[in-house]
Amino acid sequence: MSQSPYPWQPWQPGQQGWGVMLASHADRERAVDVLRAGFGEGRMEREEFEERVARAYAARTVGQLASLVADLPQGPVPPSVPAALAPPAFVPVSRPRTNxxxxxxxxxxxxxxxxxxxxxxxxxxxxxxxxxxxxxxxxxxxxxxxxxxxxxxxxxxxxxxxxxxxxxxxxxxx
Structure with missing residues (x-):
């Protein structure tokens, strides 16, 4: 199977790439956030949620985390980020008009x-x-x-x- 560009894609045993990469604390927190969103939307019961969260914190690889969230949407869609404003040095200065x-x-x-x-x-x-x-x-x-x-x-x-x-x-x- 080819390497997945996204760490939360389903992982199969023996798969090379993201699935075998060691998970970071941030990866675990992202997985728990996806689990919380799924639980908040009513997609799983409390016992299953708590079990998956415990497994997420115990996971060693990104693939193990991906298998925990594979059947869930990838969490809430982040709000669109507003366009970055120009720094004050580049914003034209508006002068008050002359009476x-x-x-x-x-x-x-x-x-x-x-x-x-x-x-x-x-x-x-x-x-x-x-x-x-x-x-x-x-x-x-x-x-x-x-x-x-x-x-x-x-x-x-x-x-x-x-x-x-x-x-x-x-x-x-x-």
Whole structure:
């Protein structure tokens, strides 16, 4: 008879290969696990189970163990192993996105110079809104929001100063 690739296949006396290989403690434990599963499924009575377990622990070869479990299914089917996850070094890092209102605040703040301060108030409103959203959601863009706020407030203060001076001049003149 040819050599069986599986140690739990039925073994015939005189068979070469797995059947004559000395059994390890792990082989005995696997055989006892198969016996326990068979007993748990009601395939044998308690006395037969206990006798087979005693013979399994006394077995010297894999063939002797195989003959003890030959008439039983090979135990419960192991659950499928989930696919191995990639180590953290190879997983792409997801960066938080940049807050859109922070970008808008920075753009409006930078446009204050060419628009003579007309985009200052939108820069301030967008900057404050962006900073509160950034604190709440953990998005990026704190520097952009702060840039928009500073430039917006400077433009607004500049226009307020110009209007105040024009009012003072118009009152003085007449």
């Amino acid at each position: 859109g209102k922070a970008v808008g605040a920075a753009v409006c703040g930078l446009l204050c110079v060419p628009t003579f301060g007309l985009t200052g108030i939108p820069a301030v409103v967008l900057g404050h809104t962006a900073r509160s959203e950034i604190r709440r959601t953990g998005e990026l863009g704190e520097g952009l929001a702060l840039t928009g706020l500073v430039l917006g407030w400077l433009a607004t203060a500049g226009w307020a100063l110009v209007l105040l001076l024009l009012t003072a001049v118009s009152l003085a003149v007449g």
